[in-house]
Amino acid sequence: MIRRLAGLLAVVALAVGAAQAQDELVIAFQGGAATLDPMMRNETTTISWQRHIFDNVTAFDREGNVVPGIATSWENVDPTTWHFEIRQGVTFHDGTPMTAEDVAFSIDRAATHPMSEMRGGLSTFEAATALDADTVEVTTTAPDPLMPANLDYVRVIPQALIEEVGEEAFAENPVGTGPYVFQDWLAEDYLQLEANPDYWGGAPAYDDVRLTAIPNGATRVAALLSGEVDMAVTVLPQDVPRVEAASDAYVSQVPGLRVIYLALDDVREDTPGMSEPNPFLDTRVRQAVFHAIDMDTIADRIMSGASTPASQFLAPFNEGYVEDLERPAYDPDRARELLAEAGYEDGFTVRLDAPNDRYLNDALIAQAVGGQLGEVGIDVEVNAVPRAVFFPEHFNNGNSTMAISGWASNNTGATLNGIFHCWDEDAGLGRFNPFWYCNEEVDAMIAEAITIFDADERAAAFGEIIEKSQTEDVAYVPLHYQNQVVAVAEGLDFEARGDGYVFATDVTPAD
Amino acid sequence: MTTFLLRRTAQALFTVWVVATLVFGLLHVAGDPAQILAPPDMNQIQVQELREALGLDEPIWVQYGLFLGNLLQGDLGISYYNGRPALELVLERLPATFELVLSALGIALVAGVPLGILAALSAGSRLDRALRFVSVIGISAPTFWIGIMLILVFSVEWGVLPSSGRGGPVNLVLPAVTLSLFSLAFFLRIVRSSFLEVLNQDFVRTARAKGLPRGVVNVKHALRNALIPFVTIAGLQFGQLLTSSVVTETIFAWPGMNRLVLQAMYRLDYPIILAFAVVVAVTFATINLIVDVIYGFVDPRVRHA
Numbered sequence: 001m002i003r004r005l006a007g008l009l010a011v012v013a014l015a016v017g018a019a020q021a022q023d024e025l026v027i028a029f030q031g032g033a034a035t036l037d038p039m040m041r042n043e044t045t046t047i048s049w050q051r052h053i054f055d056n057v058t059a060f061d062r063e064g065n066v067v068p069g070i071a072t073s074w075e076n077v078d079p080t081t082w083h084f085e086i087r088q089g090v091t092f093h094d095g096t097p098m099t100a101e102d103v104a105f106s107i108d109r110a111a112t113h114p115m116s117e118m119r120g121g122l123s124t125f126e127a128a129t130a131l132d133a134d135t136v137e138v139t140t141t142a143p144d145p146l147m148p149a150n151l152d153y154v155r156v157i158p159q160a161l162i163e164e165v166g167e168e169a170f171a172e173n174p175v176g177t178g179p180y181v182f183q184d185w186l187a188e189d190y191l192q193l194e195a196n197p198d199y200w201g202g203a204p205a206y207d208d209v210r211l212t213a214i215p216n217g218a219t220r221v222a223a224l225l226s227g228e229v230d231m232a233v234t235v236l237p238q239d240v241p242r243v244e245a246a247s248d249a250y251v252s253q254v255p256g257l258r259v260i261y262l263a264l265d266d267v268r269e270d271t272p273g274m275s276e277p278n279p280f281l282d283t284r285v286r287q288a289v290f291h292a293i294d295m296d297t298i299a300d301r302i303m304s305g306a307s308t309p310a311s312q313f314l315a316p317f318n319e320g321y322v323e324d325l326e327r328p329a330y331d332p333d334r335a336r337e338l339l340a341e342a343g344y345e346d347g348f349t350v351r352l353d354a355p356n357d358r359y360l361n362d363a364l365i366a367q368a369v370g371g372q373l374g375e376v377g378i379d380v381e382v383n384a385v386p387r388a389v390f391f392p393e394h395f396n397n398g399n400s401t402m403a404i405s406g407w408a409s410n411n412t413g414a415t416l417n418g419i420f421h422c423w424d425e426d427a428g429l430g431r432f433n434p435f436w437y438c439n440e441e442v443d444a445m446i447a448e449a450i451t452i453f454d455a456d457e458r459a460a461a462f463g464e465i466i467e468k469s470q471t472e473d474v475a476y477v478p479l480h481y482q483n484q485v486v487a488v489a490e491g492l493d494f495e496a497r498g499d500g501y502v503f504a505t506d507v508t509p510a511d
Numbered sequence: 512m513t514t515f516l517l518r519r520t521a522q523a524l525f526t527v528w529v530v531a532t533l534v535f536g537l538l539h540v541a542g543d544p545a546q547i548l549a550p551p552d553m554n555q556i557q558v559q560e561l562r563e564a565l566g567l568d569e570p571i572w573v574q575y576g577l578f579l580g581n582l583l584q585g586d587l588g589i590s591y592y593n594g595r596p597a598l599e600l601v602l603e604r605l606p607a608t609f610e611l612v613l614s615a616l617g618i619a620l621v622a623g624v625p626l627g628i629l630a631a632l633s634a635g636s637r638l639d640r641a642l643r644f645v646s647v648i649g650i651s652a653p654t655f656w657i658g659i660m661l662i663l664v665f666s667v668e669w670g671v672l673p674s675s676g677r678g679g680p681v682n683l684v685l686p687a688v689t690l691s692l693f694s695l696a697f698f699l700r701i702v703r704s705s706f707l708e709v710l711n712q713d714f715v716r717t718a719r720a721k722g723l724p725r726g727v728v729n730v731k732h733a734l735r736n737a738l739i740p741f742v743t744i745a746g747l748q749f750g751q752l753l754t755s756s757v758v759t760e761t762i763f764a765w766p767g768m769n770r771l772v773l774q775a776m777y778r779l780d781y782p783i784i785l786a787f788a789v790v791v792a793v794t795f796a797t798i799n800l801i802v803d804v805i806y807g808f809v810d811p812r813v814r815h816a
Binding site: 028031034035037040041042043114115117119120123167168171172186187188189190212213214215216218219220222223225226227228388392425427428431 | 542548549550553554555556557560561563564592593594595600603658659662663666667670673674675676761762763764766770771774777
């Protein structure tokens with residue numbers, strides 16, 4: 001009976017399968033685009049989906065370099081004025097030619113629309129004007145060497161069309177200059193695309209592309225293994241071995257942008273969850289924590305290899321990443337020595353706060369870290385709670401002495417200002433600095449570094465700050481980079497990007 | 512009859528208002544959507560601008576007044592996250608949820624009721640024990656686990672049914688079966704026990720004693736009486752499934768409204784949560800209204816109660 005039923009179902013399934021075009025590429029993501037208006041949400045999947053339809057003004061390549069998009073080159077005319085050369089001969093999907101005015105309009109809209117989340121990266125923006133057919137001038141309120149990089153936030157939209165049909169209608173029927181043409185979609189569920197044969201970068205390899213959301217990790221991998229989708233983005237650590245064991249799929253992974261770190265309160269005398277004066281005020285205790293944690297074991301046992309022990313707070317392709325900065329070695333004996341030097345031969349007790357539903361395996365990581373610290377005499381009481389409790393009650397509230405959190409940004413200036421700068425509400429600095437880490441020397445170095453126009457000099461200055469705060473101050477204890485893990489069907493070539501973007505244009509049939 | 516209808520409609524509207532107000536109140540103690548929405552690189556001034564653009568800088572009673580005024584015009588605001596009318600987003604996904612819930616309820620009824628009758632008629636036998644054992648599994652096994660198991664067997668191993676998404680009827684099979692299992696087992700047990708109870712009552716024994724055929728007694732006398740309380744329970748189960756299909760929707764990537772609302776809750780997207788609450792409240796009030804009207808026709812006592 002069951003066999004006959006299965007046979008019947010197989011016939012139905014075959015009929016359905018046969019109806020699908022052979023050359024359609026289906027990519028399953030964890031979520032879907034929130035909106036197709038490219039100036040609203042600054043969120044990786046939303047932008048991944050949108051960038052099939054729209055072109056960026058500039059873009060980051062997978063190594064973190066700023067490369068041309070619609071702007072082919074740029075120069076700094078004076079400290080607050082930039083000129084961007086505009087690509088010629090580009091047309092929108094509806095056939096109208098793209099002009100320098102469209103580019104200026106798009107930059108302006110991203111920087112000034114009240115609902116635009118792109119404004120964060122464009123806070124120095126003053127004005128954008130089309131000087132002539134192939135030049136757009138962007139002026140800033142203060143010298144901003146990162147303006148070309150920040151135009152990675154801007155996707156080019158047709159001014160005349162959006163003004164004619166209105167924002168809402170445009171977002172439901174978007175028209176861009178990108179490699180794929182919009183067909184149909186359902187917010188946060190799927191996006192159906194067709195190749196743009198006249199794309200300036202060359203016609204894409206696949207005629208039809210479907211981007212789809214499968215929120216559950218196990219289902220996402222199952223859909224790949226059963227051949228319903230060609231790629232599964234964001235494979236969870238526990239599913240990695242399943243894909244690796246399968247004969248018709250493989251895993252592509254690379255250290256990602258997100259660093260998971262341990263924050264220690266090194267400022268307050270009396271801290272929550274501790275009975276004695278705060279031991280973390282002593283730098284040696286913070287160094288001991290660094291030496292006591294074995295990230296290789298955590299990567300192996302908890303993350304199934306889907307993480308990379310972090311050498312520093314910045315990801316490998318972040319501007320300012322210090323190549324020769326190494327993670328302090330795992331050395332429990334050294335940790336015990338340091339604790340003894342600081343007067344804690346008998347250890348102490350501390351509460352470790354962590355979210356249990358925000359980062360990959362966050363609660364398990366907290367438990368492992370707690371256990372490892374216990375080995376050297378720091379008795380850790382792990383308090384893993386839902387993010388809805390963790391962030392408002394512990395992390396943003398100072399109700400913690402030791403906490404696990406994560407950070408991801410491809411703008412090192414924003415990272416330094418947000419998390420390494422002393423807290424300054426009026427200036428909007430140190431907004432994400434959880435435990436008031438504050439070193440005025442570091443603040444001065446940040447203020448100087450973000451105004452350096454020479455890219456190499458600036459990266460070196462950023463690196464110096466990272467190195468100083470880590471080796472001298474032990475401001476944070478970086479744990480690991482979450483890997484970007486994509487499972488790919490055999491027969492396709494694809495390499496995951498560290499910044500988490502996934503583009504159909506990066507997929508090619510294997511020969 | 513007209514007064515009855517008017518009174519019941521007014522009661523229904525009152526219920527919707529109470530639900531909307533309660534949810535509105537609860538949401539506004541939950542946190543600050545602007546902080547959650549704003550990406551890390553926005554400064555405080557920009558976050559404040561965002562708050563103003565969303566109308567969240569107004570005092571809560573002004574926001575409440577605006578909300579009620581708009582609600583009266585059928586406008587539930589624009590989703591903070593998706594930038595589209597919240598009601599539209601919810602209604603767009605309502606058919607998918609209805610499709611799933613009605614299919615699951617159908618499976619549960621078609622399978623659960625006959626199996627319950629079978630179990631009651633063979634009470635104490637090996638078949639009855641087997642059915643009861645299976646129904647315990649159906650009630651206690653987590654939906655999550657069942658869903659993943661079905662996917663592994665039917666999609667990955669056998670490759671006969673799609674694991675996810677909404678498209679043709681084949682896409683509906685696994686999620687509907689998964690969602691139906693609890694109700695199926697529940698119906699089985701309810702029908703079995705209420706049927707057994709009736710079978711042991713005096714009027715059944717009398718009917719049998721006066722020599723009526725067993726089949727006639729079972730169906731005409733016993734089953735009809737046994738199914739009366741069951742109708743109410745099946746109705747309640749529909750409401751229960753309508754809002755509890757979120758796990759099933761998530762596992763099978765089913766684009767229903769519960770998945771949307773779960774995301775909206777993480778993001779404190781007030782308009783979507785409120786639109787969902789209003790839609791669900793209106794649905795329930797409508798169903799109750801229809802039931803009341805039918806009862807009113809059937810039983811005149813209700814009309815004056």
